[in-house]
Amino acid sequence: MHRIHHRNHAEAALEPPSRRNIAFSRGRFLLFLLMMVTHLIKPLSAQGAPIPVRFAEGMVRGFLELSDADGKRIASGDFLQVPRGGELKCRTVLYFKDGSLHDESVVFTQERDFLLKSYRLIQKGKAFEQEMDISMERSGGGKYRVAVGKQGQEKVLEGKLDLPPDVYNGMVPTVLKNLPKGAREKIHLVAFTPAPRVIELDMVPDGEDRLFIGDLEKSADHYVLKPKLGLLRLPAALLGRTPPDNHIWTITKEVPAFVRFVGPLAFGGPVWRIELASPRWPK
Numbered sequence: 341m342h343r344i345h346h347r348n349h350a351e352a353a354l355e356p357p358s359r360r361n362i363a364f365s366r367g368r369f370l371l372f373l374l375m376m377v378t379h380l381i382k383p384l385s386a387q388g389a390p391i392p393v394r395f396a397e398g399m400v401r402g403f404l405e406l407s408d409a410d411g412k413r414i415a416s417g418d419f420l421q422v423p424r425g426g427e428l429k430c431r432t433v434l435y436f437k438d439g440s441l442h443d444e445s446v447v448f449t450q451e452r453d454f455l456l457k458s459y460r461l462i463q464k465g466k467a468f469e470q471e472m473d474i475s476m477e478r479s480g481g482g483k484y485r486v487a488v489g490k491q492g493q494e495k496v497l498e499g500k501l502d503l504p505p506d507v508y509n510g511m512v513p514t515v516l517k518n519l520p521k522g523a524r525e526k527i528h529l530v531a532f533t534p535a536p537r538v539i540e541l542d543m544v545p546d547g548e549d550r551l552f553i554g555d556l557e558k559s560a561d562h563y564v565l566k567p568k569l570g571l572l573r574l575p576a577a578l579l580g581r582t583p584p585d586n587h588i589w590t591i592t593k594e595v596p597a598f599v600r601f602v603g604p605l606a607f608g609g610p611v612w613r614i615e616l617a618s619p620r621w622p623k
Contacts, residue, residue, distance in 0.1 A: 404616065404617055406612055439466070441462060443460075506527045588600070
């Protein structure tokens with residue numbers, strides 16, 4: 341990171357003074373605007389309706405592959421879900437070929453409605469623009485902790501956040517499987533930018549797509565996930581970090597199942613694809 345800064349200073353020194361001043365002023369203005377907006381915006385106090393349980397979750401294990409925009413596999417991992425004492429712990433872990441790690445876990449209950457109890461996200465390595473270690477608990481008034489940066493050099497944000505009952509970080513595939521076919525629904529997520537903000541997520545049905553499992557043809561319901569940033573959209577757009585729509589496919593006939601996700605794993609990150617993987621045997 342220091343080498344990049346030195347190179348930028350050296351290149352800037354070769355520019356005419358007027359050009360350097362304009363670029364510096366514009367950068368300062370954008371940074372100032374982002375800081376002002378994020379400090380003025382108070383966390384959204386929203387009251388959403390939780391998603392009712394139609395299909396109770398249980399013990400699950402699935403194998404995952406993560407691909408980039410060109411279809412090249414860049415990570416492999418697991419989806420793990422285990423019941424424990426009236427709660428369920430769900431974990432998605434992806435191990436990147438370059439040594440990076442995405443480790444997301446959520447604890448939730450399913451007594452009539454789905455309710456998130458705690459959330460943890462660890463992202464580290466070259467695959468991510470910035471390393472993060474995030475934890476969030478509904479108990480204790482919605483306390484959170486966000487550590488940004490490499491270990492030993494982190495900047496830490498701590499506080500409390502008013503969490504609506506339909507905050508579903510790490511649970512979007514689960515709640516989607518429980519929607520009536522073709523239903524449109526709105527839920528909430530906590531976006532870590534890195535300061536946490538409660539945002540709305542609009543889940544919009546977009547028809548069915550064909551797929552094959554071996555030689556068997558199936559149909560999957562396609563949903564478009566539209567994050568609503570509200571007042572955060574302005575600074576995000578100015579910094580070129582407006583998140584794209586996400587896409588998710590589930591098979592809903594008889595027994596619902598997750599099939600594919602397309603979207604970024606981090607705010608402002610590249611669009612990647614997560615799919616189920618089948619074990620391969622050595623020759």
